[in-house]
Amino acid sequence: MSNSKYSKIKRILVTGGAGFIGSHLCEKLLDQGHEILCVDNCFTGNKSNVYHLMDNPKFEFYRHDITFPLYVEVDEIYNLACPASPIHYQFDPVQTLKTSVHGAINMLGLAKRVKARILQASTSEIYGDPEVHPQPESYWGNVNPIGSRSCYDEGKRCAETLFFDYHRQYGMPIKIARIFNTYGPRMQPDDGRVVSNFILQALRGEPITIYGDGMQTRSFCYVDDLADGLIKMMQTAFSVTGPVNLGNPVEHRILDLAKNIGELTDSPSKIVFRPLPQDDPRRRRPDIRLAETLLQWRPQIPIDIGLRRTINYFRCGAEDNSLGSKDKF
Numbered sequence: 113m114s115n116s117k118y119s120k121i122k123r124i125l126v127t128g129g130a131g132f133i134g135s136h137l138c139e140k141l142l143d144q145g146h147e148i149l150c151v152d153n154c155f156t157g158n159k160s161n162v163y164h165l166m167d168n169p170k171f172e173f174y175r176h177d178i179t180f181p182l183y184v185e186v187d188e189i190y191n192l193a194c195p196a197s198p199i200h201y202q203f204d205p206v207q208t209l210k211t212s213v214h215g216a217i218n219m220l221g222l223a224k225r226v227k228a229r230i231l232q233a234s235t236s237e238i239y240g241d242p243e244v245h246p247q248p249e250s251y252w253g254n255v256n257p258i259g260s261r262s263c264y265d266e267g268k269r270c271a272e273t274l275f276f277d278y279h280r281q282y283g284m285p286i287k288i289a290r291i292f293n294t295y296g297p298r299m300q301p302d303d304g305r306v307v308s309n310f311i312l313q314a315l316r317g318e319p320i321t322i323y324g325d326g327m328q329t330r331s332f333c334y335v336d337d338l339a340d341g342l343i344k345m346m347q348t349a350f351s352v353t354g355p356v357n358l359g360n361p362v363e364h365r366i367l368d369l370a371k372n373i374g375e376l377t378d379s380p381s382k383i384v385f386r387p388l389p390q391d392d393p394r395r396r397r398p399d400i401r402l403a404e405t406l407l408q409w410r411p412q413i414p415i416d417i418g419l420r421r422t423i424n425y426f427r428c429g430a431e432d433n434s435l436g437s438k439d440k441f
């Protein structure tokens with residue numbers, strides 16, 4: 113039987129808990145005194161991301177693929193399991209869809225059985241190639257159902273549908289967070305994201321590659337802030353289902369990001385420009401007014417501090433995963 117009947121300490125399942133965001137979430141929930149069951153099939157995540165938690169008697173790691181059913185007693189479920197970068201989710205698109213859809217069905221079924229609250233880590237990709245900037249939660253999106261990114265975008269959209277149908281049909285407490293670009297320690301080094309790309313190029317002394325003129329803007333949320341947002345979302349009243357956007361609305365020009373990383377790493381790397389890929393949006397920025405009102409949440413970590421911590425992580429040898437995650441970042 114779970115502890116929640118007797119105290120505020122909860123038994124919490126984090127799927128994808130050995131991944132980038134999941135490992136930070138596990139850490140924060142443990143710090144709050146909860147018992148954590150981290151479930152991960154280690155497709156894109158790595159046990160080494162949670163090695164530093166293994167000695168904690170309140171932390172348990174279980175290697176499991178959420179496309180198969182799971183029977184455990186928990187009070188809350190954070191469903192984060194899913195490869196998140198195009199390189200990884202396009203590697204096995206069918207498995208990506210199964211993870212989003214069958215995984216959601218399995219986790220919702222579990223939540224229904226044990227009367228747990230459940231939160232879905234959704235994504236800004238729900239909005240597809242948006243015609244509205246910045247994107248409020250009320251925007252339904254512009255998604256190609258048959259493209260090479262659809263396994264991720266449509267899988268996540270279907271998971272949101274499932275969450276709402278379980279909520280309407282069975283009266284279950286559900287929460288949906290739409291996560292925008294997040295960065296920080298334990299990002300995977302070679303998943304093609306701009307922050308990790310620039311940092312690694314700078315640390316290796318290779319040219320820092322900008323696609324286009326660098327005047328396009330992006331916004332980046334530090335992983336600590338994001339994990340706080342997820343926890344706040346889980347703690348909301350039954351009536352709050354979301355979807356709620358979680359991300360950092362501060363925009364940065366890609367050229368400024370490259371220069372900033374060059375300076376922070378003290379790198380001799382030069383910035384080089386390459387042709388802009390097709391359909392690269394000029395701007396991407398979340399509208400977080402709903403999160404501010406409902407959760408009293410807003411990102412707190414300035415980009416310089418977040419970048420320093422991330423650079424430190426990669427400097428300590430993130431490419432050899434066993435090195436980078438020994439310390440708590």
Ligand SMILES: NC(=O)c1ccc[n+]([C@@H]2O[C@H](COP(=O)([O-])OP(=O)(O)OC[C@H]3O[C@@H](n4cnc5c(N)ncnc54)[C@H](O)[C@@H]3O)[C@@H](O)[C@H]2O)c1
Nearest residue numbers: 128130131132133153154155156157177178193194291294
């Ligand atoms: N990082 C971002 O900027 C971002 C943006 C939007 C949404 N998200 C969402 O947040 C979640 C976490 O993303 P992340 O950046 O930490 O990615 P990640 O790849 O580091 O973490 C995902 C984890 O899920 C695990 N996993 C994948 N398929 C699984 C399966 N079938 N069963 C069990 N475990 C499985 C992976 O091994 C990995 O540990 C994902 O659902 C992602 O879609 C992330």
